Amino acid sequence: MLYGYAGTILDVDLTSGQVAKTPLPENLARDYIGGRGFVARLLWERVSPGTAPFDPENLLIIASGPLSGHLVPASGKTHFGTKSPATGGYADSNMGGHFGPALKYAGYDVLLLTGRAPEPSYLFIEDDTVELRSTEGYWGRGALTVEEKLKKELGDEFKTITIGPAGENLVRFACISHDFGRQAGRTGVGAVMGSKNLKAIAVKGTGGLPVFDVDGLYEKGREAYEKVKAKPGFAGWTPEGTAGITDWVNEVGAFPTRNFQTSFFPAYKNINGRAVVEHLKITDKGCFCCPTPCGKYGKTVTNLGSAYVEGPEYESIAILGGDCTLDSVEEVAYANHVCDELGLDTISAGGVSAWAMECFEKGILSEEQVGRKIRFGDLESVVYLLEKMAVREGIGDLLAEGVMRASKELGQGSEDFAIHVKGLEWTGYESRNAPGMMLAYLTADIGAHHNRAWALGHDVAGSAASVHDLISAGGSKGKLAKSRVGGQAKNVIELQHIRPLFDCLGVCRLQYMELGFEVENYEELFFLVTGRKMSWDELLEVSERIWHLTRAFSAREIEEFGRKCDYPPPRFSEEPVPDGPNEGHFLSREELDTLLDEYYAARGWDQTGIPTDETLRRVGLADVADALAPGK
Amino acid sequence: MRITLHFSGGLRAVLAHLPEEPTIHMDGPASLREILVQAGINPLLVVLITVDGKRGEKDQVIDHDARINVVGPMAGG
Amino acid sequence: MELRAIHERCSGCRACELACALANFREMNPAKSALGIEGRFPAPGDYRIHLCDQCGACAEACPEDAITLEDDAYLIDPELCTGCLTCVDVCPHGVMYVHAGTETPIKCTLCGACAEICPREAIALEGGA
Numbered sequence: 091m092l093y094g095y096a097g098t099i100l101d102v103d104l105t106s107g108q109v110a111k112t113p114l115p116e117n118l119a120r121d122y123i124g125g126r127g128f129v130a131r132l133l134w135e136r137v138s139p140g141t142a143p144f145d146p147e148n149l150l151i152i153a154s155g156p157l158s159g160h161l162v163p164a165s166g167k168t169h170f171g172t173k174s175p176a177t178g179g180y181a182d183s184n185m186g187g188h189f190g191p192a193l194k195y196a197g198y199d200v201l202l203l204t205g206r207a208p209e210p211s212y213l214f215i216e217d218d219t220v221e222l223r224s225t226e227g228y229w230g231r232g233a234l235t236v237e238e239k240l241k242k243e244l245g246d247e248f249k250t251i252t253i254g255p256a257g258e259n260l261v262r263f264a265c266i267s268h269d270f271g272r273q274a275g276r277t278g279v280g281a282v283m284g285s286k287n288l289k290a291i292a293v294k295g296t297g298g299l300p301v302f303d304v305d306g307l308y309e310k311g312r313e314a315y316e317k318v319k320a321k322p323g324f325a326g327w328t329p330e331g332t333a334g335i336t337d338w339v340n341e342v343g344a345f346p347t348r349n350f351q352t353s354f355f356p357a358y359k360n361i362n363g364r365a366v367v368e369h370l371k372i373t374d375k376g377c378f379c380c381p382t383p384c385g386k387y388g389k390t391v392t393n394l395g396s397a398y399v400e401g402p403e404y405e406s407i408a409i410l411g412g413d414c415t416l417d418s419v420e421e422v423a424y425a426n427h428v429c430d431e432l433g434l435d436t437i438s439a440g441g442v443s444a445w446a447m448e449c450f451e452k453g454i455l456s457e458e459q460v461g462r463k464i465r466f467g468d469l470e471s472v473v474y475l476l477e478k479m480a481v482r483e484g485i486g487d488l489l490a491e492g493v494m495r496a497s498k499e500l501g502q503g504s505e506d507f508a509i510h511v512k513g514l515e516w517t518g519y520e521s522r523n524a525p526g527m528m529l530a531y532l533t534a535d536i537g538a539h540h541n542r543a544w545a546l547g548h549d550v551a552g553s554a555a556s557v558h559d560l561i562s563a564g565g566s567k568g569k570l571a572k573s574r575v576g577g578q579a580k581n582v583i584e585l586q587h588i589r590p591l592f593d594c595l596g597v598c599r600l601q602y603m604e605l606g607f608e609v610e611n612y613e614e615l616f617f618l619v620t621g622r623k624m625s626w627d628e629l630l631e632v633s634e635r636i637w638h639l640t641r642a643f644s645a646r647e648i649e650e651f652g653r654k655c656d657y658p659p660p661r662f663s664e665e666p667v668p669d670g671p672n673e674g675h676f677l678s679r680e681e682l683d684t685l686l687d688e689y690y691a692a693r694g695w696d697q698t699g700i701p702t703d704e705t706l707r708r709v710g711l712a713d714v715a716d717a718l719a720p721g722k
Numbered sequence: 723m724r725i726t727l728h729f730s731g732g733l734r735a736v737l738a739h740l741p742e743e744p745t746i747h748m749d750g751p752a753s754l755r756e757i758l759v760q761a762g763i764n765p766l767l768v769v770l771i772t773v774d775g776k777r778g779e780k781d782q783v784i785d786h787d788a789r790i791n792v793v794g795p796m797a798g799g
Numbered sequence: 800m801e802l803r804a805i806h807e808r809c810s811g812c813r814a815c816e817l818a819c820a821l822a823n824f825r826e827m828n829p830a831k832s833a834l835g836i837e838g839r840f841p842a843p844g845d846y847r848i849h850l851c852d853q854c855g856a857c858a859e860a861c862p863e864d865a866i867t868l869e870d871d872a873y874l875i876d877p878e879l880c881t882g883c884l885t886c887v888d889v890c891p892h893g894v895m896y897v898h899a900g901t902e903t904p905i906k907c908t909l910c911g912a913c914a915e916i917c918p919r920e921a922i923a924l925e926g927g928a
Binding site: 159160161188195234238246269270295296297298299301304305307308312315318319372373374375376377378379380381382383385387388389398 | 807810811812813814817818820821822825826827828829830831837838840841842843844845846898899900915916918919
């Protein structure tokens with residue numbers, strides 16, 4: 091008996107409409123826990139090597155974790171995975187809200203989508219009923235609009251995921267949208283959904299979940315909420331949410347500015363957390379069972395129009411704000427809304443826009459090619475680019491490919507400032523003086539993403555001037571010393587196990603990361619839900635296994651995958667930061683090699699960046715070792 | 723003024739010998755930045771600071787006894 | 800004693816729905832809760848908490864006199880309930896719930912589990928002994 095889980099995998103072949111329900115294998119739950127673990131293992135097993143991301147045979151996997159849907163703080167997390175149209179390798183994206191719990195109450199832990207529906211469709215799930223329905227009138231409409239329409243038609247209790255025109259048009263960084271402002275944002279999961287002719291999924295579940303110790307869980311669950319509320323940071327963090335770190339990231343010179351040309355944005359106070367609260371916010375909007383709702387839902391008014399939007403949260407502030415140099419929170423929020431409705435990942439779409447604006451400035455893209463003049467800091471320019479890329483119209487067809495492919499096609503030096511790793515655009519931390527954070531970006535499994543290992547704090551601790559230097563240098567106007575390179579691997583690796591573990595459990599990591607809610611609580615709650623005694627270290631071992639597995643998947647799927655895919659764009663080695671707290675700093679090729687050398691050695695990978703046979707077997711991946719063995 | 727400081731686990735992970743909840747005394751009104759420096763903390767290490775439960779900004783001046791929660795650089799992302 | 804909703808504090812988390820079902824049914828199933836959280840999106844962009852205010856309309860309408868006031872709450876006697884669902888139809892707040900797994904409609908018992916769990920203090924249990 092698998093306590094905690096709904097107990098079933100739902101397999102939908104969209105080509106034939108056939109639906110299969112199979113028991114969730116106990117060994118899958120035992121060895122991979124759930125969420126990201128299920129995604130990684132099922133991608134490895136069920137996607138044939140060499141399948142292209144837009145082939146019907148590519149899988150889109152949606153998985154909750156064992157704690158999802160239970161009375162545990164922030165148990166609403168749902169994990170999505172596929173083979174990425176952006177990178178060609180392992181892709182996953184985690185989403186807040188209410189979708190995973192709804193799937194569980196309907197009876198399903200995992201939803202496996204394969205094939206391609208013969209016509210634009212949405213999947214209707216209500217407990218046992220699973221059927222494909224026509225999306226007449228919905229195809230072509232925005233992701234938010236379709237959610238609104240579906241909820242009106244089916245009832246507010248239905249939880250939905252939708253794609254916008256970007257997903258329909260196979261934009262390589264299209265996202266999946268949910269709950270009027272949440273997304274599975276990265277790696278193009280929305281494009282894979284679009285390639286399957288699947289516009290939306292609507293779920294309602296009325297079943298309960300089996301709990302090992304329901305009375306114990308009710309008691310300890312209540313205590314968990316009390317503990318979170320008692321944390322000293324509880325009241326202070328929630329009002330601004332993640333937007334609240336905007337000031338600090340600028341003070342430490344790590345804020346993406348102007349296509350990552352520099353790392354300090356003078357207008358940052360116009361787009362920080364306080365600006366969100368004072369100018370936009372209506373509601374603190376949160377996920378299922380979350381005590382610290384990080385969503386800031388509000389209304390923005392600009393000269394291009396007004397809109398209701400959840401956001402902007404930190405990443406959107408960093409990339410639509412600093413990176414595109416939009417200097418008012420209203421404008422950042424409006425651009426955020428445009429992305430949400432079109433179904434574009436704000437991070438990648440913002441990064442692509444910034445790249446395009448730099449190309450235009452340098453004369454690499456002409457007005458004729460773009461269709462109009464574009465410039466940094468101009469909302470109209472940003473919205474124009476977003477609307478073009480979402481439907482692959484004009485210049486949008488190039489931009490929809492993402493900066494890696496677009497710069498390769500355009501050439502003329504534009505690759506030097508195409509800010510990505512492996513084809514995934516960089517997120518909100520400029521890292522020329524943050525070697526740990528840089529290493530985290532280089533080695534994240536999905537490409538340039540911060541959330542596997544947020545190492546910036548250690549970097550700042552290493553480079554921050556002494557207290558006395560700071561007083562004499564006038565506080566935050568001071569410059570930071572260069573962060574020593576070497577010794578970052580251990581911390582990055584630890585973080586790469588801890589943070590994604592939450593994606594396996596099906597809960598949010600913010601209560602742990604931001605408020606210090608202790609891991610012992612998760613050990614205890616995991617036991618009460620599942621009946622399995624697992625220490626945090628044992629859970630981390632599962633996370634480590636998954637790390638090597640996702641690397642192996644990319645190695646299997648991407649030709650010549652390895653070390654050479656782990657480098658940042660030339661900008662970060664060739665251009666010292668021109669101004670701000672980190673003026674003059676950069677990471678040379680030699681320093682990047684030092685970081686990678688140390689990392690591979692500590693990981694048990696060879697120096698080409700591939701997990702060794704010994705390492706794979708050590709972590710319980712003998713079948714993966716066999717598959718990757720030379721000659722296979 | 724009597725200032726009670728609470729330092730987050732993240733801050734103490736970086737500054738190994740920091741106590742969890744010290745009290746310091748300031749002679750007169752001081753900015754949060756100055757209070758941090760007095761307590762031996764580089765303000766650049768502080769991601770979030772709250773005063774009596776409400777979010778504060780580093781240049782904000784405190785002129786009364788207060789309880790200050792200092793969150794160090796592990797928070798984020 | 801009564802429950803009061805402070806709508807503007809609600810973040811839509813629905814921990815209250817889980818706590819209600821746990822307290823009244825010992826089940827992890829928000830579909831068995833006696834209150835409902837409604838999101839009003841895209842506009843005005845907030846939540847409404849649909850609570851029972853013990854108005855007694857259900858008791859008045861029940862043809863079997865199966866719903867009676869005990870202390871401050873109207874409760875359904877499962878021995879007398881025939882499942883006619885008249886109470887569900889007349890409830891002015893839409894907080895009498897039907898679930899295939901229960902013999903009687905699901906109704907608020909004023910246990911206060913929702914107020915206790917709410918991390919936003921959006922539900923208050925007020926008055927009483």
